[in-house]
Amino acid sequence: xxxxxxxxxxxxxxxxxxxxxxxxxxxxxxxxxxxxxxxxxxxxxxxxxxxxxxxxxxxxxxxxxxxxxxxxxxxxxxxxxxxxxxxxxxxxxxxxxxxxxxxxxxxxxxxxxxxxxxxxxxxxxxxxxxxxxxxxxxxxxxxxxxxxxxxxxxxxxxxxxxxxxxxxxxxxxxxxxxxxxxxxxxxxxxxxxxxxxxxxxxxxxxxxxxxxxxxxxxxxxxxxxxxxx
Numbered sequence: 001x002x003x004x005x006x007x008x009x010x011x012x013x014x015x016x017x018x019x020x021x022x023x024x025x026x027x028x029x030x031x032x033x034x035x036x037x038x039x040x041x042x043x044x045x046x047x048x049x050x051x052x053x054x055x056x057x058x059x060x061x062x063x064x065x066x067x068x069x070x071x072x073x074x075x076x077x078x079x080x081x082x083x084x085x086x087x088x089x090x091x092x093x094x095x096x097x098x099x100x101x102x103x104x105x106x107x108x109x110x111x112x113x114x115x116x117x118x119x120x121x122x123x124x125x126x127x128x129x130x131x132x133x134x135x136x137x138x139x140x141x142x143x144x145x146x147x148x149x150x151x152x153x154x155x156x157x158x159x160x161x162x163x164x165x166x167x168x169x170x171x172x173x174x175x176x177x178x179x180x181x182x183x184x185x186x187x188x189x190x191x192x193x194x195x196x197x198x199x200x201x202x203x204x205x206x207x208x209x210x211x212x213x214x215x216x217x218x219x220x221x222x223x224x225x226x227x228x229x
Contacts, residue, residue, distance in 0.1 A: 067101035078113035115146040122151040125168035
């Protein structure tokens with residue numbers, strides 16, 4: 001498509017003379033995006049409140065059964081921020097293991113992290129032998145070693161059946177894609193992303209956060225979520 005040079009110059013002249021119009025349009029667009037994101041989040045909380053067990057499905061969990069509060073994590077094993085958040089989350093769950101259940105959802109950002117997908121597949125495969133969390137910890141603590149050789153070595157170190165491990169790695173894609181689709185429905189574009197949610201509380205009363213936050217902040221969120229009516 002060819003644009004008439006005179007028309008192009010007229011449009012540019014209007015923009016130069018009225019820059020506030022562009023600013024207003026950008027602001028309106030950002031507001032629309034924020035509203036759309038909020039609607040997705042509220043719909044997500046409604047599903048959690050109504051169908052928590054269905055949402056969790058076969059995802060790895062740790063902490064108490066029948067929890068007062070869920071902490072749902074969307075994460076990427078090659079993401080530096082996810083690795084930094086790992087220790088904070090682990091300590092938070094240890095402190096509140098009688099109240100909180102952590103649910104792990106795979107959200108590998110394959111376009112920027114070339115090992116993220118394969119690491120997720122390996123972790124899922126370890127989970128089929130009941131060793132997801134040990135494997136998860138190993139991936140995050142040795143993030144600089146992510147490679148096919150390391151995935152096999154870590155599986156061997158954990159005493160996994162290597163033949164079964166390799167077979168399950170080839171079967172992991174559908175489970176990971178299911179998690180990623182949930183993240184896409186939430187509009188996620190970065191990791192880690194967390195939702196803290198108390199079943200039975202009013203819709204929209206969960207807390208969400210991304211990146212690395214301090215333990216005290218998570219404790220404050222736990223108080224807010226569990227005490228809202």
